[in-house]
Amino acid sequence: MYIIIKNSSDDPIYLQITKQIKKLIMQGELSSGEALPSIRGLAKELQISVITTKRAYEELEKEGFIETIAGKGSFVAMQNNELLREKKRKVIEEKLEEVVAESKLLKIELNELQEMLKLIYEEGYNE
Amino acid sequence: MSKILEISNLRKEYNKFLLKDISFSLERGYIMGFIGPNGAGKSTTIKLIMNLINKDSGKIKIFDMDNEKYDTDIKQKIGFVYDENYFYVDLSIKTLHRIIAPVYKKWDSKKFNNYLSDFDLDPNKKIKQLSKGMKMKFSLAVALSHDAELIIMDEPTSGLDPVFRSEILEILSDIIQDERKSVLFSTHITSDLERIADYITFINDGEIVLSCPKYDILENYKIVKGKKSLLDNNIKRIAENYRENSFNFEALVSNINKIDKAVRDELTIEKPTLDDIMIFTARGEKSA
């Protein structure tokens, strides 16, 4: 599991961990039921306080991304596929809202926007 | 889980130094950094915990037992590392092993020898032939070889280079993998604790300034800087401490939201390091 802590980031460390794990789950890098490192093990790996990893895991559990079983550890929660798709859509929606707002400011029409989208998407596809 | 160390209203008068009303506690499974400037009272507090000196009043409970009444039972489970080597320098590590092993009921010779080889310590070498860092590692090997539940370290890394210090810190975070164990680590080198400490207890001038989870400090406290004209009574009141010169001021604030937004927008806001906190508390103006 690939997690990096940036000291320069504005986000508190526990939030950085939470965001990164969320991303890994949504991207499918971490699959349902997969075991996560123990909070102490992760703290040691990242060389941070165990309180921080504990808080990160608690946040993830609150949002339904992971489950902690006493004595066994933490696992990626069985993701409700509908819910997961919802979450993924939301991420893209937020980004698109930004793009749309910017386009309107620059007076770029919808069909021009759609063409640009198609070009960029297919460009990535052909590589 | 019950606390592994509980100190309440500890008081000690010592030559010209006074330790007053010291209270803090540590739970199992965590590392606590005990920081403060030189002369703040760290070593005195640790000596009181280890019963090397007598307290004037107050209570110290370790493993839920009074530290004076159950002194030897408690010490079976404490591993200690002091700032200097106090083992006989003319004796070899092997000889010292012979002297120390029967002292602890749970002494594990195999574990001790493993540590010696991990730390690259030759058992035939005399203590006086070891460098400062290796002497410290030897002390640590002794402290870790009898299943101690509380590891107490009094400025163990002063005088050691950063490479060494980071090795020691790794060893400490290894110890904490066992949730029953705790580490109390006093130092004035705050960078050692920036990452691995779970709790920070800050002592200055014989008093506890704060004792809380490290992230509370680093995420809630902020350093605000700005023109001197912006330093009003409100900031002076809510700041933990502040400093000013002819042009501008700096203040350590625990809750940034208490400053008006209008004022806040004109200020530079930074995350403090533990060093900042120590410097501000030791040298700033005490707020009302």
Next chain:
Amino acid sequence: MLSLCIRDMLLIKNHWKLILGYPIFALLVFSKLNASPYVIGAFMIVYLMNQYYFYYDEKNKSEKIFVSFPFRRKTIVQSRYLSLIISCLVAFILMAIAGLIAINFDVFQLQRWVKAIDMVQLLLMTAIFGGLSLPLYLRFGYSKMRAINIIIFFIIFFIPSIINGLINEVSHPIIETLKNILIKVSSYNGMFMSVLFSICILLVSMLIASSFYERREF
């Protein structure tokens, strides 16, 4: 507690050669004096061994470690007294062996080998010395007490010779009484009482030293 005594032995291991040399030196020098060379030679060895124990503790400041170990302060004090007794026995054996060799090879013009009364005398001298100096050491540390302890040592060291000298050369009612007491002490009963008395001195001293050490700060 035994571990602490072993520590003391291990500490002076490096000085063994020197310690072995003293009996020979003692027999050579003290056989001319008015007291049993075995006794005062052994007493000198006891003194030296004891000095070394405290010297090493002070040099290394290692008391800090031992008080941090799971030892009762009382136990640490007891081990000092036990080490003293052990050094007493060791010193006596060394003198006895040296004496045996010397007599065999007919050197040093020794008049006799060791007798039981020698051990008793040694024990008494050791008890008085230890009884006085150990509490002082434990309370104030080695360097402060060194001067005083040398004085105590010399006083006790010369007492046998002085007493023997007085008995042989001076005639005085008090000396006569002293002579009678000493004859009584030479009997088996007397020796037994002496040993008991020595042990009592040490026990009382140990109690005092313990109470000092309980509250001592490091």
